[in-house]
Amino acid sequence: MSYQIIKKEDRFFSSMWNMSSYFLFNFAEYFDPNNEKFWNLRVFNDDYLEPNSWFPLHPHKYYEILTLVLEWTITHKDSLGNEVEIKENEIQVTNTATWIFHSEFNHSNNDLKLYQIWFAPDEMAKTPIYYTSKYQKKDLENKLFVIASWIGDSKNKLSSKVELSRWVFEWWEQIWFNLWENIFLYIRYWKIKLSTWETLINNDQLRIIWDKIDIEFLEKSDIVVIKTL
Secondary structure, three states: OEEEEEOHHHOEEEEEOOEEEEEOOOEOOEOOOOOOOEOOEEEEEEEEEOOOEEEEEEEEOOOEEEEEEEEOOEEEEEOOOOEEEEOOOEEEEEEOOOOEEEEEEEOOOOOEEEEEEEEOOOOOOOOOEEEEEEOOHHHHEOOOEEEEEOOOOOOOEOOOOEEEEEEEEOOOOEEEEOOOOEEEEEEEEOOEEEOOOOEEOOOOEEEEEOOOEEEEEOOOEEEEEEEEO
16 A cells, blocks of 8 residues: 655656647656556646647557547547547547547647546457547536546446546545545646645646545645546
8 A cells, every 4th residue: 555746847848749748657758667657547648739730640559548628629630530629628538449540730829738648448449439528617616527437338438447537626625535446646736735744736646556545625726536446
């Protein structure tokens, strides 16, 4: 049983084409033998795509990829013939199967902000699967809102045994994670305090392995939490 705190200054910064990224796990030119994955969470990139720019056509295979758009709109094109706009508070999910090509565009005059998250699926799709989904800003307020999960029959069903939630809590709220849960937590903004008395701020990470941690929100905070099995 243990937990690990990774401060924002320890993230790996990358700049390629028109995209700036912070890699939370090994990706592209970043390699650390002690930071390959967290269970079946393989990639978590905090991305910024410059105005009126694009990320060129590129392939993916053997992963389930979830894109969580935080600010503005991304346009997705892929080899399945999809051409879709994904806006703030919307997600796209792609089970790449053995091969898919896609490209991404920011047609606005603003920096596009998104999280790109990769999972190693428990069951590989025979052919690529792609869908988008939206939720309301009010869905996140002071509640544990599940965006996508392998549990249940919702349209946001994942092939990977994970549950992804985004939570916006006021400063007086408290939550806790029980024993035997593996939790990855990333803070988008503001500040939280752990029952171990440590304080985390925006862009810090918390990785909990089979431990019990209570969290108090010291200010209104926006966090993404991934529960893995």
